[in-house]
Amino acid sequence: MQNLDVGETISTPLIHFDATTGILEIQGESYPENVSKFYAPVIDWIRAYLLDSNHDCVLKMNVPYFNSSSSKVFLILFDLLEQNVQNGKRIHVKWICAQENEMAIECGEEFKEDLTELPFDIVLCE
Amino acid sequence: MEKLFGKERQVLKKAEELLRTSQFDSDADQKNYRILYEEYKVLLRQSIRVVHLADRVQLELKTLLQELEQISKIDPLTKLYNRSFFMNCYLEEWKKAEQAENSLSVLMVDIDFFKEYNDTYGHIQGDTCLQLIAEQFVKNITAYHGLAGRFGGDEFIILLPGTDLAGAELVSEKIIQDVRDLQLEHTGSKTFGKVTVSIGATAIIPTADIPFMSFLQHADQALYQAKRAKKNNVKPYIG
Numbered sequence: 001m002q003n004l005d006v007g008e009t010i011s012t013p014l015i016h017f018d019a020t021t022g023i024l025e026i027q028g029e030s031y032p033e034n035v036s037k038f039y040a041p042v043i044d045w046i047r048a049y050l051l052d053s054n055h056d057c058v059l060k061m062n063v064p065y066f067n068s069s070s071s072k073v074f075l076i077l078f079d080l081l082e083q084n085v086q087n088g089k090r091i092h093v094k095w096i097c098a099q100e101n102e103m104a105i106e107c108g109e110e111f112k113e114d115l116t117e118l119p120f121d122i123v124l125c126e
Numbered sequence: 127m128e129k130l131f132g133k134e135r136q137v138l139k140k141a142e143e144l145l146r147t148s149q150f151d152s153d154a155d156q157k158n159y160r161i162l163y164e165e166y167k168v169l170l171r172q173s174i175r176v177v178h179l180a181d182r183v184q185l186e187l188k189t190l191l192q193e194l195e196q197i198s199k200i201d202p203l204t205k206l207y208n209r210s211f212f213m214n215c216y217l218e219e220w221k222k223a224e225q226a227e228n229s230l231s232v233l234m235v236d237i238d239f240f241k242e243y244n245d246t247y248g249h250i251q252g253d254t255c256l257q258l259i260a261e262q263f264v265k266n267i268t269a270y271h272g273l274a275g276r277f278g279g280d281e282f283i284i285l286l287p288g289t290d291l292a293g294a295e296l297v298s299e300k301i302i303q304d305v306r307d308l309q310l311e312h313t314g315s316k317t318f319g320k321v322t323v324s325i326g327a328t329a330i331i332p333t334a335d336i337p338f339m340s341f342l343q344h345a346d347q348a349l350y351q352a353k354r355a356k357k358n359n360v361k362p363y364i365g
Binding site: 023065068071072075076079102106107110111113114 | 168171172175176178179180182183186
């Protein structure tokens with residue numbers, strides 16, 4: 001399966017999904033003009049990848065700022081991952097935020113609250 | 127008002143009730159209904175979460191906006207208005223006074239021998255001196271609904287809406303006295319060996335044909351006269 005690489009722009013994050021290592025990275029601010037259009041290939045890739053692979057998978061998200069539509073996409077994404085965990089997949093989410101970005105930390109805690117089986121760690125960095 | 131998502135929760139409750147009492151024509155119907163119910167439950171949870179997240183972000187943005195607004199208005203050292211915000215207020219008050227044919231006063235204030243103060247005591251103590259003096263302005267202009275701004279290094283400007291020249295001179299005298307009463311030692315000063323201020327005062331009833339900037343120049347000229355005279359005094363502008 002091909003990797004998915006999308007360059008970062010001012011309003012969309014960098015996407016780097018590596019099918020070989022199972023490391024999926026989303027990094028940068030997210031407030032696309034058209035959220036569905038931007039994230040449709042991202043969700044599609046993950047869906048296909050999870051069907052295709054039994055590899056352990058880590059989703060690393062470092063999104064310091066995101067709009068409400070992006071948060072809806074993230075919830076869809078986490079639900080998708082949680083379903084896969086329930087079906088036996090080994091998936092781990094790392095929600096990475098700068099120590100001083102309280103907003104991102106609190107949002108990470110909000111996301112975590114809804115998840116029962118998907119491991120979701122808030123990782124603070126300098 | 128009921129809870130924000132009260133109606134949605136009622137829908138869920140009703141659906142649960144229906145599933146429990148099995149009022150369905152067939153098992154297939156009941157199964158499909160259950161699938162829809164489960165999907166709705168997930169989507170509702172997502173919607174609630176999105177609203178919570180948005181509230182959180184908006185609150186953060188609102189706080190940041192207030193901080194930025196404060197920074198854009200206030201001189202961080204003296205907590206008086208900065209020059210640009212003061213000028214906005216001045217323009218507004220000028221227009222109000224013109225419409226109401228009311229008088230408006232401006233005081234231009236300068237600390238006597240402040241360069242020497244900084245040279246003698248250092249800039250940190252110089253900053254403290256500026257803060258103490260700014261406090262004397264605030265104390266004396268509050269009753270007049272006045273506005274005080276820091277114009278530059280040790281130069282300040284005070285606006286007194288609805289105040290004539292006699293009132294402006296009175297406020298000036300009180301400020302001069304209060305600064306003197308601070309008894310801040312200033313060996314480099316040629317007045318009392320204490321920190322003092324000079325003030326140029328001017329008053330006007332604005333009209334459309336008077337350029338509002340010229341009024342500030344009047345105050346500046348009066349301040350120049352006060353400094354040239356003996357310092358530690360107020361000089362009114364005599365046009």
